[in-house]
Amino acid sequence: MAEFSTLNFFQNIGFVFFFYILLRKQVVLITEPSAVIFIILGFSFSFVWLMYGYSNYTLIIFLHLLTFFLSINFGAAILRLFRMQSLNNTINSLKFCNKGFVFFTWCCFFVVLIANLYHINKAGIAILSESVDEAKTMGFSGGGGLVRRINWSLLYFNFISLFVLYRLKRERSFLVGCLTLALLLLLSGSKGAIISILLLVSVTLASPRFFKGNRRVLNYKLIFFGGVGILFAGFIYFLSSTDVSSALSKLYLRFLYFGDVNLYLANSYVRLSFESLDLFSLLNYIFNPLLGFFRLADYYTPIGVQLVHTFNAGRASVDGDFGPNLSFYATAILFFGDYFGLIFSSGIGVFFGAVRTYALQVKVSRLFRYCLSAYAYFMLYSLVLDPLMFIGRVYDSIILIGTCYLLFFSIRLVMPKK
Template sequence: MESLVSAINIEQFGLFFFIIFSIKLFFIRRKLFTIFDPIVYILLSCSLSFSLIICLYEISYIQISDFIQFILCDLVFFIALFIFVNGKTKLYKKINNELFNTSLSQYSFHIMFVIVLLFNSIMFLVKGFPLFSPDPSISKVTLYTGGFGIVKRINLSLLLVVFVYYLLFFLHNKKITILIPLFILFGILLSTGSKSAFLPVIFSIPFIMLKIADFKINKRLKKNALRLVVVTLLYVIFIYSRDSGEVVLKLITRMLAFGDTYYFYYVYNIADKLSLDFYSYLYMFVSPILTLFHLGNYNVPLGSLLLEEAIGLEPNGFGPNSQFIFESRVFFGYVGSILYCFTLGFVFSNLRNILIKYLFSTTSYLYSSLVISILALMYLIPIELQLYLMITSDIIIFVFLFSLVGTLFSRFRKSNG
């Protein structure tokens, strides 16, 4: 991506991003809970990609037909969000003040915490800590190789839901001992060396604020959330740029990287080379469950297939995120992609509305943690739908299994108590 930095006008790119992001944020601002709402990240990602596409078109890197298709897809997706996402005023009125029911969930989440800690401890003992390696960006990728793929799936799913559970439990019950597993889980996140691992944690905060009906806690959470973002940004800068002179270049490169999928797709003219049928799209929904239990073949991400067509790289799972506009074009073609993007925005908005409504009505720690985790991960839907499907299915399966184990353990203790 460094070569792309020199090919486009960076000042122009920044101006386009500021205008596009500001316009989108202005129209949808009343739909947001806080600045940490996952929708803000979606607008940020889409605006950066939109800005890159404009710059690429200006230097004749992409065709006019592809340029128009991208604009229409981005526009209809945003229109769907604007129309169908419920406003925050309407949602705040549905907050339930009843106490959470903790009779079932404690054993289940304690068991899940032990599983997360045990598997990560074994992995770190064998592979080391990416945070302290000479090149954390490489170490974080190779960390889960050599038979530790299951640990990655545990970290993507269980770690988040257990973290949300303990944070909810601590805020509601004020038990200082709960801080111990919270700090351990946060330490595991730090040790993986992955900056993206913090995004779901940050995005879970506004929904936790909604669930906890103590406004003093809400104010304190807002301050702590801001501190968390600042610390995370400093951490990312430190890890990914040991040489302070490269910070600006790497920041610009990272901003352009939000549109790397479209760069490879449009500039390398992949539209006629990469096309998949509707059955492949449906398989994307069931493959995460099938592969978890080794009942189906691993579905290579679209980003990996894209790099294979563009530069001949073997499809080994490595590649850019399969952004929704690229995904829609691959599965549904030029015209169908526009309808797909509007449908995706419609489904995203209504799923979010349903989950938030359920979050306010449930009085269970278990279900609250489950729903908040799925909500916090929704930023992945337009960015990497296949990854979202995998993580959410893992969360539901793992929570169900360990809840069953926790229930049996609880009954066993009662019968022997």
């Protein structure tokens, strides 16, 4: 692999700043998803530049990123012209009265809490294990897979709901609920736990309808806690490193490795092995998580894992059953080709810009709708990192949040009316 240097670091900063210039009108808070993605994609492109320099492959990736960022602005402009009337009417039937929404939120909270306590009792606390990464890997067995699905969907939505209620009512019970969910995330051993919490807070505070305070001061606070999150990630790496410098190197590499899919995507043999993928293949991968959840079909091996296995063909060992996230531009290139894939990247950008604009303009008086829209904006982070993973999480969210929704109404039906 190419050698890292101080020049590489400043190149990273330069690429991040360039993408910020393209997206600055869509960034209100420094830790909201639109801000985090230009940082992540800046490091991803730095990885491509470091590995392949000025080449045809580097140019293709740059075109996909440029198309994506410009399309975000286009999607936001389209929704502003649309005035969102039809969107608002679509979700009118999901509104709650305030008291009903509070009860529904606590139903979700206890589902998340009981599931995580059960998993901790079975598998232990990941962050206290000798090998955090190994503990997280083993955590998928013994019902851990379902708990992961709950944490990837219902927990995040529940955190947003509790945080919104705390901001509106200022009752300590909601704050305790938020802190409990944050603790569960930290105990899971996730290196990005604090960053995820900041994203959840940011998607609720980004709306001018919800937060009308000094945004500059708020950004300073978010930057501080973002730094704490990076230090926490560094601490996780330190637990498996020999010294501080080794942990810092791993942390820096982790940011660069948001672009690690390019190690495989740029390989001509790997590309030829996946040239049969097309639109119909993509549809199969889109519906497979739903069919797999109901045991109507076997889960497909993630394409990231397939890329690694193909790349390692003929070698003595394969690095487990894990692979890189298939970012939106990698998905576009694999399923549609270098240049037709630009249409897919553009579509992802338009969707991102439209959802973000909608989320920031929803009326706070509609609590359930407001929390759903904030959660949808939070989910866009995974859309950029891996669209196929995003589809799976959308299914999980619909099934799990919908189940709690039905549970809530079932309880309300049997409760005596006052």
